[in-house]
Amino acid sequence: MNRFAELLDRLVLTPSRNGKLTLLTDYFRSVEDPNRGLALAAITGDLTIAAVKPAMLRTLVMERMDPVLFGYSYDYVGDLAETVSLVWPQSPADIANHQPTLADVVAKLQAASRSDGPKVLARLLDSASISARFAIIKLVTGGLRIGVSARLAKQALADLGKVDIAEIEELWHGLTPPYTELFAWLEGKAEKPEKTALALFRPVMLSTPVGDGDLEKLDPAEYAAEWKWDGIRVQAVCEGGVRRLYSRTGDDVSGAFPDLADAMDFSATLDGELLVGDPLQATGTFSDLQQRLNRKSVTPKIQQQYPAFMRCYDVLRIGDEDLRPLSFRERRGRLEAFVRSLDPSRFDLSPLVQFTDWQALEELRRKPLHPVIEGVMLKRWESPYLAGRPKGPWFKWKRDPHTVDAVLMYAQRGHGKRSSFYSDYTFGV
Structure with a gap:
């Protein structure tokens, strides 16, 4: 448990992405199964x-102190887990005589009934040190808030095994903790795990912002343009009767949108924007x-009040048939034909924006047809669907931000990693 606690402490105090990657990779390389797999799952x-x-x-803590x-103490520290770990009465004898592993702690917590949970905790x-208490509390309260995303952890796995992160992401939803077969493959001790699960997530293709001078280097005839909608990027997957709706990072959000999942009566993987409203009448705002x-x-x-639908970008x-190696032009044609077979109240097609040159497109970008549009996307006609954020095939050209005159009225410190500075503000207009 102390190794995991030390990892969390160092991750919280390490601001750089590369530094966090090094910490994660070293931990996965040096810690044995199943502890490293449980840490990964956490x-x-x-x-x-x-x-x-x-x-x-x-x-629990107020039974032990004033x-x-x-x-x-909580107001000063700002984070509940850190506060409790610091003020919990110390028991040096128990700490010296009892050093459980992460696997031991997880097993006890998972075996505890609802009524026994407080006593077990x-x-x-x-019997834990301050750092270990912090780690245990983070485990049981859910959400570590240590500045490490699931994708960053997967990148550390890719670095460990010297493989592409896309391979990790395509396998991920078919694996379960403590991931012993995954680590065995990454360390060259076993074959790559087979993709036996259905409706798996495919790593998404991301765009890069249009920078100064970028458009001057591009030929407008080589790019398609479409509106950039202000929703949530999702991937709809239906395979063998299994239906999944994933966020762009691979989180399964199907349960939050049963109305959309029920309409996924197809065998395909679609990429698009999750919105609310009626695509045949009006698109709702992000609010x-x-x-x-x-x-x-x-x-x-x-x-009924906020019906969900998906505006499709790609297939x-x-x-x-895996269509990702095909050009965007070919995939777009296949998508247009495919969307016509779907429920029009749940799926529609993101329209292409007709333009002749960059100046004409800039005028359209500055004055979009709908407030839910936050800019335009540029996609090279001949580009395959590539996981990650390759520069060149896709660009996002967002609207200029709006400005407003306001008076700062209140400021409040944040929680967790934001507890040391003011992050919540109230303005008067």
Whole structure:
């Protein structure tokens, strides 16, 4: 457990991406199974532990110290997990005599019933060092908030095994913690795991911003333009009757959008924008879309008020045919024909923008037809679908930001990694 706790401490204090990658790669290389796999699952959000609500954690700690003192401490530190780990009564004898591994801690937490959970957690905290307590609390409260995304962790795996991150991402949803078969392959001790699961995520292709002088180097005739919609990039996958809706980072968000998942009656992989409203009448704003996000349950009323649909940009697969090696021109033709067979209230086609030169496109970019449009996308007609963010094939040319005169009224410190500076502001207009 101490190795995992040390990793979290160092990741929090390491600002650079390359520094975090080095820490992760070294940890995965030096720590044995299953501890490294469980650490990976915790970082990527795939470790299943019954979450402990912050209120229960507060109750536990205030049984051991003065509530007013705890309140002052929390206000000063800014992060609940860090505060509890610092103020929890120290028991040096227990710490010296009991050094559980990450696997031991996870096993005890997963085996605990709802009623026994607080007692099990308290015993673990009693016998842990400050750093280990911080790590344990992060595990049970959910969300490490250490400045490491799931994709960065996967990049560390790719660096460990000297493979392309796209290989990791295509395998990911068919694997389960503690990922022993994945590590065995990355270390050259076993063959690459087979992709046996259905409806797997395919790594998405991303664009680069248009920089100064970029357009001067490009031929308008070689690029298609389409609107950049202000929603959430998603990938709709249906294979063998299994339906999945993924975010652009590969998170399964199907459960939050059952109305859209129910309409995925096809065998294909589509790339597009998740929006709300009626594509035949009006597209809702991002504020409308937020009414559907981060909900534990999606009621029929919410689905009726803010119906979800997908505006399709690209098609990666139809049936068993992988279309990613084809040019965008060919994929676009296949997509246009395919979308016509889908429910028009749930799927529509992102229209192409007709233009003759960059000046004409700039006029359209500055005055879009709809407030939900945040710019234009440029896609080279002959480009295949490449995972990652290769510069050249795709560009995003966003609208200039709006400005407003306002008065700063309140400022509040953030939590977690943002606890040391003011991150929440209230303005008066």
